[in-house]
Amino acid sequence: MPSLEDALASHPFARGFSPAQLRTLTTCLDGETTWVPDAFLVSADGVADHCYLLVEGAAVISADSPGRGRRSIQTIHAGDLLGWSWLFPPHRWAFDAVALTPTRAIVLDAAKLRGAIDDDPAFGLEVVRRVGATVADRLNATRLQLLDLYGNRG
Amino acid sequence: METAAELPLADPMAPTPLMVLQRRDETHDTFTLSLEPTEPFAFKPGQFNMLYPFGIGESAISISGDPAAPRRLVHTVRQVGNVTEALARLRPGDLVGVRGPFGQPWPLDQARGGDLLFVAGGIGLVPLRPAILWAIAHRESYGRVIVLVGARTPGDIVFVDEVQEWRSHFDLEVEVTVDSAESSWRGSVGVVTQLLPAVEFDRADVTAMVCGPEIMMRFTAGDLIKRGVPPSSIHVSVERNMKCGIGLCGHCQFGPYFVCRNGPVFRYDLVERLLTVKEV
Numbered sequence: 001m002p003s004l005e006d007a008l009a010s011h012p013f014a015r016g017f018s019p020a021q022l023r024t025l026t027t028c029l030d031g032e033t034t035w036v037p038d039a040f041l042v043s044a045d046g047v048a049d050h051c052y053l054l055v056e057g058a059a060v061i062s063a064d065s066p067g068r069g070r071r072s073i074q075t076i077h078a079g080d081l082l083g084w085s086w087l088f089p090p091h092r093w094a095f096d097a098v099a100l101t102p103t104r105a106i107v108l109d110a111a112k113l114r115g116a117i118d119d120d121p122a123f124g125l126e127v128v129r130r131v132g133a134t135v136a137d138r139l140n141a142t143r144l145q146l147l148d149l150y151g152n153r154g
Numbered sequence: 155m156e157t158a159a160e161l162p163l164a165d166p167m168a169p170t171p172l173m174v175l176q177r178r179d180e181t182h183d184t185f186t187l188s189l190e191p192t193e194p195f196a197f198k199p200g201q202f203n204m205l206y207p208f209g210i211g212e213s214a215i216s217i218s219g220d221p222a223a224p225r226r227l228v229h230t231v232r233q234v235g236n237v238t239e240a241l242a243r244l245r246p247g248d249l250v251g252v253r254g255p256f257g258q259p260w261p262l263d264q265a266r267g268g269d270l271l272f273v274a275g276g277i278g279l280v281p282l283r284p285a286i287l288w289a290i291a292h293r294e295s296y297g298r299v300i301v302l303v304g305a306r307t308p309g310d311i312v313f314v315d316e317v318q319e320w321r322s323h324f325d326l327e328v329e330v331t332v333d334s335a336e337s338s339w340r341g342s343v344g345v346v347t348q349l350l351p352a353v354e355f356d357r358a359d360v361t362a363m364v365c366g367p368e369i370m371m372r373f374t375a376g377d378l379i380k381r382g383v384p385p386s387s388i389h390v391s392v393e394r395n396m397k398c399g400i401g402l403c404g405h406c407q408f409g410p411y412f413v414c415r416n417g418p419v420f421r422y423d424l425v426e427r428l429l430t431v432k433e434v
Contacts, residue, residue, distance in 0.1 A: 058342070069337065070337035071334070071336070072335045072337055073343060074344045075331070075341075075344050077351075077352055137348075141344055141348055144345040144347070144370065144373060145334070145344070145345055147369065148306065148333070149275065149276065149366070149370050150275060150276025150304070150367065
């Protein structure tokens with residue numbers, strides 16, 4: 001079983017950090033956590049005080065709409081970053097995330113991470129680049145979903 | 155492939171009336187017609203026929219059947235207009251006119267020895283199905299075989315029973331995702347490109363065959379290229395307004411190509427720029 005530090009270093013989010021930046025990231029570690037299927041990883045409007053890096057399993061980002069039930073929006077998998085609400089004010093999750101399978105994540109303390117970003121702009125840029133790439137990927141995916149592409153091929 | 159696709163028709167413009175043997179609903183708007191050819195109907199995966207419900211008009215329809223079963227000619231059709239609605243009304247015993255097969259197939263021969271990656275969006279699984287069946291039947295000829303399927307909702311997955319059966323093969327990797335689902339759906343939600351990071355293949359020796367809406371094909375190809383797959387190893391199936399089927403009438407002109415004769419399957423590097431032109 002690799003140590004938590006090793007697991008963090010091998011996570012796709014940490015790929016490309018310099019050794020010094022990886023050490024900074026490691027100072028923000030706050031353990032790891034697991035969820036059973038159907039457990040909520042985070043809840044909409046909950047305080048986003050942790051950054052989660054999935055290392056095992058899958059979860060679905062979803063929203064509960066009164067009268068319409070729960071709608072699934074996007075599935076995230078091992079290797080993914082769970083959301084970015086921890087980085088931007090008001091630091092509250094915008095959507096729910098529910099485990100589809102037994103799921104495990106590395107936990108980073110969001111306040112420590114934000115502090116490290118402020119203290120070291122080069123480190124901060126690397127973090128924001130990774131978060132930005134995740135945002136861009138999910139925005140592109142959402143745009144494709146919105147286009148409802150699969151309507152007219154015969 | 156060893157079996158050459160030959161036009162079974164003496165005159166490629168004359169439809170042959172074939173009898174409908176079976177009609178099966180795939181989804182709420184998609185159905186499969188099995189026809190009985192008068193003689194074995196050889197085709198290559200990826201080719202299409204012109205189907206003619208008499209008195210209504212012709213439409214280019216991908217062949218969705220098993221290339222190893224030439225005595226049953228199978229097409230899967232989505233109802234989107236007059237011709238396909240007329241095809242939807244056909245019942246066993248009815249006749250439909252058939253011309254074909256036409257077009258260039260998926261490059262299954264050239265892909266031998268390497269990995270195969272099939273990426274289907276929506277009804278794009280239809281022209282890929284014969285290629286997937288070919289790959290399963292000739293499994294020893296390929297490395298990894300990966301099938302990624304995207305659909306609008308769980309109820310819109312075509313060949314759903316067969317996709318489930320493919321998932322039971324130990325030597326196939328099959329992943330499915332839908333754009334939208336109730337929380338009772340335990341599978342993946344998101345566009346088909348989001349399945350790509352989770353699958354492993356030999357970037358230098360994979361042949362990707364992609365079929366679906368053009369935007370989906372463009373994004374899929376873009377993601378594959380970002381992962382290091384050469385554009386020349388990516389193949390897409392393009393759909394245009396095919397009429398004659400033999401490159402004479404010009405209705406399906408696509409830059410320097412006629413889709414009916416030079417396509418519908420194209421190497422991505424040859425058509426990448428054309429796919430972003432509003433009117434070719």
